[in-house]
Amino acid sequence: MVILGLILLALAALPAVLVVMNLNILRATPRHLPQGDVLVSVLIPARNEAANIGPALDAALKSMGVPVEILVMDDGSTDETPEIVRAYAARDARVRLLTAPPLQEGWTGKVHACHHLAEAARGTHLLFVDADVRLEPHAAALLAGHAQATDAGLVSAVPRQIMRSPGELLTVPTINLLLLGYLPMGFMRLSRDPGLGAACGQLMLxxxxxxxxxxxxxxxxxxxxxxxxLARLFRRKGLMTDLVPGERLASCRMYAGFREAWIGFAKNAHEGMATPVALPVWTILLLGGHVLPFALLPLWPAWPIALAAFLSLSSRAVVTVVTRENPWSIPLHPFTTLVGLAIQWSVLLRIGRARRAGWKGRLYPVG
Structure with a gap:
């Protein structure tokens, strides 16, 4: 048991150390405003986003520090999305409504919409934003300025994640914990290795x-x-990518409950952790570092187990506070980790809905 306790302590210490190092690196990131003749095209793919598109446009239209154009690609919406965008475009010439052409064979829906948005954009920089993201006024300028100052071809950030339901608290916090606890950002900024490429599709310039x-x-x-x-693609082509703190650049409420969150995370799983090689390794890292210390603590309250549980919960707490997430996610931390692993394994084993992935009502075969 002593050896097991020391192993769990090492698995909990790894993300704890990386969280501290990564947050120090991110906090030290200089803020740059764009120089010269810069136009940022804010590109929003939208499929049945009537509840979101108005607030998204309101936020984007408040952009300061750089001129913007805002293009919305209506991708086969059956709700009032195009009518809402049309009304905004009639009031402000910076807004344009585009209609996606029929989905080409072999393409996925959101990627198809983003491709056509990029083709129609006039900007020097293209800022891809999901319809549920609310940009802060300085976001477009600071992202473009950082890209210029660092010569990064792609700059991304994780918006502040808004979580209101227990189902969201059991799923969404995994995003920032994985990025800050397992991606060595110091190496990421020094190397163009595709394996170190990471970006958040919610907010990507x-x-x-x-x-x-x-x-x-x-x-x-x-x-x-x-x-x-995209981050891995850029790096394979020799182009640098970067991540910057995003909690003060934008906010996003990804999902409205547990079922929606499970389906949403499952659709991306097979391109991330849910592979036969990667998932067993991730299971050891996450189960050992963030679940077993809490499960074993009542049975064997020895110092390695207690310290492992403390480090794991401290990592979650620090990430939560710095990224301005809902603090109720902290006591749920081991359960959030378990749910995250369950989603990944359901996709790898092709259980239930995990047999199909999709975006906004479109389904695609997994793997």
Whole structure:
């Protein structure tokens, strides 16, 4: 048991150390405003987003520090999405409504919409934003400025995640914990290794020429997780990518409950952790570092187990506070980790809905 306790302590200490290192790196990131003749195209793919598109446009239209154009691609909506955008476009010339052409064979829906948005955009920088994201006024300027100052072809950030229901608290916090606890950002900024590529598809800015050189969304047309896939694509082409703190650049409420969150995370799983090689490793890391210390503590309250549980919960608490997430996610931390692993295994084993992935009502075969 002593050896097991020490193993669990090591598994909990790894993300704890990386969280501290990564947050120090991110907090030290200089803020740059864009220089020269810069236009940011805010690109929003929208399919049945009547409840979201108005607030998304209101936020984007408040952008400061850089001129913007805002393009919304209506992708086969059956609700009032196009009518809402049309009304905004009639009031403000910066807004344009586009209609997606029929989905091409072999393409996934969101990637297809983003590809056509990029083709229609006039900006020097393209800012891909989901319809449920609310940009802060300085977001477009700071992302473009960072791309210029660091010569990064792609800059991404995780918006502040809004969570209101227990189902969201049991799923969404995994995003920031995985990024901050397991991605060595110091190495990421020094290397163009595709394995270190990471981005959040909710908020992702690319420099136009770098996007063209990489092949853009057309090069990942059969993929669903455009954040990870674009970052890796850029790095394979020798282009640098970067992550910056996003909790003060934008906010996002991804899902409204547990069922929606499970389906949403499952659709990306097979392009991330849910592979036969990766998932067993992730299971050891996450189960050992964030679940077993709490499960064993009542049975064997020895110092390695107690310290492992303390480090795990402290990591979650620090990430939660710094990223301005809902603090109720902290006591749920081991359960959140278990749910995250359950989603990944359901996809790998093709259980139930995990046999199919999709975006906004479209379904695609997994794997």
């Amino acid at each position: 690319v420099e136009r020429e770098a996007y063209r050189l990489s092949g853009g969304h057309a090069a990942i047309h059969s993929r669903i997780h455009d954040g990870i896939q």
